[in-house]
Structures are given as C-alpha cells and as structure tokens.
Amino acid sequence: MSPELAGVLQLLALIAALALAHRPLGDHMARVYSSDRHLRVEKWIYRAIGANPSAEMRWPAYLRGVLAFSGVGVLFLYLLQRSQGMLPGSLGFASIDPDQAFNTAASFVANTNWQSYSGEQAMGHVVQTGGLAVQNFVSAAVGMAVAVALVRGFARTRTGELGNFWADLVRGVVRILVPIAVLGALVLVACGAIQNFAGIHEVGQFVGGSQQWNGGAVASQEVIKELGTNGGGYFNANSAHPFENPNPFSNLFEVFLILLIPFTLTRTFGKMVGSVRQGYAILGTMAVIWIAFTALMLWTEFAGRGPAFEAAGGAMEGKETRFGIGASAIFSVATTLTSTGAVNSFHSSNTGFGGGLNLLGMQLGEIAPGGVGSGLYGMLIMAIVAVFIAGLMVGRTPEYLGKKIGTREIKFAACYILITPALVLGFTAAAMALDTPADSMTNSGAHGFSEILYAYTSGANNNGSAFAGLNADTQWFNSTIGIAMLLGRFLPMVFVLALAGSLAEQRPIPATAGTLRTEKPLFTGLVVGTVLIVTGLTYFPALALGPLAEGLAA
C-alpha cells in the first residue's frame, strides 16, 4: 500500500469514527445541558461553591461568572508556578519567572496552551497535574458553557435568561469531560503512554552510559489535552514525544479526541433548537472546510517542495517514522482548525504551503470544527453574518432560527469578528517594527516573518501551536502573547453572551415562504464562502509576505 493511500484511509477511518459517535454523544450533551436533575456529586460541589444551580442568569450575570472563575484561575496558576520551588512533589524544580508564569497562566486559562517553557525541564508534578491539567478540564468546560448559553439564546424566547453558569461548568466537567477522559487515558496507557508519579528516572543504554527522563501523569493529561482542545504538551516535543503518543493507533485516537466534541456539539445545537437539520447544516460547513484543508495538506506534504526536502527525498524533517507524512498531515490540520495546538510533527518544518495552511486554518477563527464550545459559537457568528449578507442581497430583514438579526445583533457579531485580527495584525506589526523581537527568529526572510505572524495568530486565536523556531521566552513575547491570549479568549465571549441575551429576549418570527432555509446545503455553501471571504480579505496581505512568498519561491 502506498503512503498516500494509507493517509486517505486514515482520514476515512477518522470520519467513520466521528460519524458513529455523533448521535449518541451529541444527544447525551443536549440532555446534560437541558436536564433539571442534579447528580449527588454535583449537589456536593454546588454546596461547596455556595451557588444555586437552578437560578437562571441573564447575560451580564453569566459573563460575570465566566470572568470571575477564569480570573481566579489565572491568579491561582500564576501563584502555583511562582511557588513551585517550595512545593513538595515538584522534583526540586525551581519556581518559574514572573513573565513566563504570567504567560503560562494566561495560556492555560484561555484554552490556548501556548508554551514558552519546555515541560520536562521546567514543570514538576504538582504544577503539571494539579495546575495545568486542571485548567485543561475547566477552560474547556467554560468554552462549552458559553456555547450552550448562545444556543439557549436561539432556543428561548421572551426571556433574558441563559441558564446557570456554575451548573453548566460543573456538568460539563462531571458528565462529559471526566468520563471520556478516564476511558481515553487508559487506552493511551495501553498503547504505551506513561502514567506514574516517579521522579527523575535514570535508565541504562545499549552502548553504555544512561539516559534521564522524568516520570509523570502523562496519559491522564494527554487525553484531556486533546479532548478539551487544549494542546499543552507534558514534554517539549508534545504529541511527537513517544511517551505522549506511542504508536499510529494512539495517534489517530488523539486526532479523534481533538475533533470529537467540536463536531458533536453541532448535534447538541440541533437538538436544543429543535431541528437537528439546522445542526447538520453547521456540521456540513465545518466538515467541508476540514476535509478540504486535510486534502490540501496531504497533497503539499507528500509533494515535499523546498530545497532541503528535495535533497532529503521527502518532507520528513520534524516528523516521526511511526506516523509518516500522512498521519502527520492529518494531525496538523486537526490541531490548527480546532483551538488545540498540540503537534505530532513540527509545523515550522512543513512545506511553505503546508505551514500556510496551518496559519490560515487558525486565521479562519478556528471554527471548522474549532475549539470545544468556541468552535460552535464562532461558526454560529459566521452563520449570522451569512444570513445578514443573504438578507442584503434579497432586501429582506435577515432572520436565523426564528430570530431577527437586527442592528444590535449584527454589531455584536461584527465586533466578535474584528477582535482577533486586530490583535494578530497589531501585535505582529509592533513586533516587526521594534528592534529586539526579531532577534528571536531561527529562520530569516519570509519564514522568519511567518514565525512571528504564527505566534500572534496562535495566541489570539487560542491555538497554542507554534513555528517553534521562534524563541518566545523573552519578556516581550511572554507579555504580549499573554495579553493577546486573554483578550482573544474573553473579549469575544463578551459579545457572544451579549448576543445570546439579545436573541433570547426576542419574540419568535414564524417562518414564511420568503424565509432563507438555513438547513439546506445552499446555506452551507453560503457560510463556507462567508468564512473564506471574511478571513481571506483580512489576512491575505500578511500571508503574502510570509508563507505565500516562501511557497512560491520553492
């Protein structure tokens, strides 16, 4: 079998597995977020929090819950890293410097997991397992909660009430993330991922001498890193490290985990708004973009253009033998079209066009299928813009799911869309204009520019992957990327929740013969076009300076 065919078969197997899980998990999640019952363990948790899980919140209250919980999370994770040197069970590792501790705390709370440190040499068991891995769970649950609040905005009428943030947060963790994580972690251990609390381990070598590795709760962190579309590796090499991703099966399983919740939430959405076909239209949009990107990535990586790759006889730099080019290409698209940012091959050593696809994937706003929760609400914003454009074309007041898309709604959607490009392009321009940030580049010329563009794209879109040649552990990059991650995560949430509140207050409009049918393939095509045009126009000039210049020169 040729490697190309094996790559295509792996993609097909992935699609089949996702399709099998779609209905049962999507329906389960819809029940989780609609149920009136509280599990006993949840009741204990609510009592500890001191919250009434049945109290409905309007959007400002819901937002305050999100911000309070996340703000406390940043502070807690910062202090945990700053005091690592004094904490037992930390392998005697030193405390993290203030700028890097801020960057890492912002990164994990914002579901980005950009890492300016190398896990194996910097973070001990307590910070990894008790700090970083916890944010992997809860930052994902926050994203899902905000998405569900927006869905309720569509589903509910003549009320400003969007549900209870604490209940949505706790249910997401207890009923969705933890059960899948337990099973998934054991699958990964069975493949060979390590799971222990051993210290630094010295092992003999074949020709003499020894190697030193750290032990750790790797499998349990790896699984939620993918499932929660977080992406922060236990080790520096992330999912290319054999202890995180031991074999081709674990690799495909990890890609499955990355895509599982983002794709499946479209079913949950369909169920909650009372029309699964509306969910399928959104799913179709996501799937078209994802499959097209994967096909293009497979093509360019197998073609392997670029002087060094042509001299080597293939683009295997930064790729593992056990995965090869096919499984690496599939992983790199899944991770940049979601907000994951885990890598099983190093994107900086992708072909010029391949690296450009990684960049563009993030610049689409990570909505195909996007991060857990953030993918769904991002795509629904795009659907609103598409409805608005269609409304302009036929001269009708646009409506979506029985709700009028008026001035207020479209303003919120526009603000949402403008935030990330403003952060990405503004910070990239500043870094290029200043003298010292460019010293961090490993590669020069077009690829060097791409390293910096990639860093801010990854940060502001909450991805976390890198053109890792860039030395990002400087005060400038730690601070500015940290700010970009926080603003890129929480400002859009403000507009999503405001939009949800505004939609929930409306009276439903009955569908007429003139209503745009948003459950049809035509609408899917319209949304795909909107996504590509909106981001293409925004980022095209910057892309032309970086990956396009590099790709055309090769």
Add this chain to the structure above:
Amino acid sequence: MNNSAVNTARLIGAGLRALIVLTVLCGVLYPLAVTGVAQALFPDRANGSEIKDSTGRVVGSELIGQRYDLPLRKGEETPAPDLRWFQPRPSNGLGENSVNTQYKLILSGATNRAGDNSELLQWVKDAKAAVVRDNSTADFTVKPSDVPADAVTSSGSGLDPHISPRYADLQAHRIAERNHLDVQRVRELVDQHTEGRSLGFMGEPRVNVLQLNIALKELTARS
C-alpha cells in the same frame, strides 16, 4: 457602591471555591484513579516500556530512541557512530536541560528549520554523504538516490525509536561486514523486526532500532 463591592467579593469567593473543588476532582482524584488502574493493568507501559538485553540489564525504553556511538575521542566535537550497530535517525533538535541543571534530562525537540533554511539543507547534504560513505562496502555501493528521507532528517521529538525498513535494509551490508555475518542473515533479522502499519493502514512500516540491535548482539554472540 458598598453593595457592589460585596457582590464582587461574593462572586470571586464562589469562583475560588469552584476552582478548589474542581482541582480536587480533576487534579487529584482523577489522575490518582487513572494511575492506580494503569499501574494495576499495564505496569510495564505505565512505567516507560523498559527493555532488557539477554543478560537482564535494562538498556533503555522501547519507545525512546538513543545513540549508538563510539566513545568521544580527543579533538572530536561529536562522537562518531559505532558502525557495528544499526544507526538511528539524526536528532539535531534534541537538547539537554538548561534549567534545573542538577539533572541531566533529555530535552525532546525538533530543529524547527524550514525547507528553505540553508543550515537544514547543509545538514541533509552532510548526512546523505555520510550515509553513502558509511554504508558502502567492498561489494556494495550505496547510490544517493537509495537513501530514504528518514535517514537524513531529524524527527519531531528527536527521540524517534524507529527507522524505516528501507534505511534498515540499506545498513545490512555494512552490519554484515563489520560483524562478520552473512548479509542474508542480517536482512532476515531486519525482516523479523519490521513492524507493518497498525491494522494494515495506520502510520508507516518501521523498525525499532534498539530491539534490532539487541537481536543483532545475540546473533553475533552466537556465531
């Protein structure tokens, strides 16, 4: 004014309590439970898949690549490969820890060099020349076009435990000559240690270098 300050404090208190409870659940109970089950069901794998040679000495992990080099001689910057053993892929991105230097940890990583990076191009060219030179024997000449890509590129982790079957096969003549073995016998050894794609289509075929070298050592000891 006073009222809103009280409300804010109450909200932050709720956030803090929620974080603490969820930290206990996701950061203590969950990893401990998974570790317990993993250690009971798969103790070998959960602790790093170590392998022993025929004498019972631990010689590394099945999953972590290592170097097969001669001892460093005076005047050399990097040790020369020990050509009696199968050689792994280059690992130019691998490092050693720069913080917490009381340890000598392996720092996994890639080179992060782009396809048009001149340094990477030079590494590839040098590696290719070395592979051709080292593996050509009296009655076998390696052509540059026979050298597979994995032989001259660094992996993502720098710890790739595998090489492609093609690269293993390419080394068979040299291994046979240096160890006074029959080429056919060495090729059989490579075949026995070649792992196909998982379930026939996942990943790529590969050979585990450490396991292959352990088997080679046993073979040379017997003959």
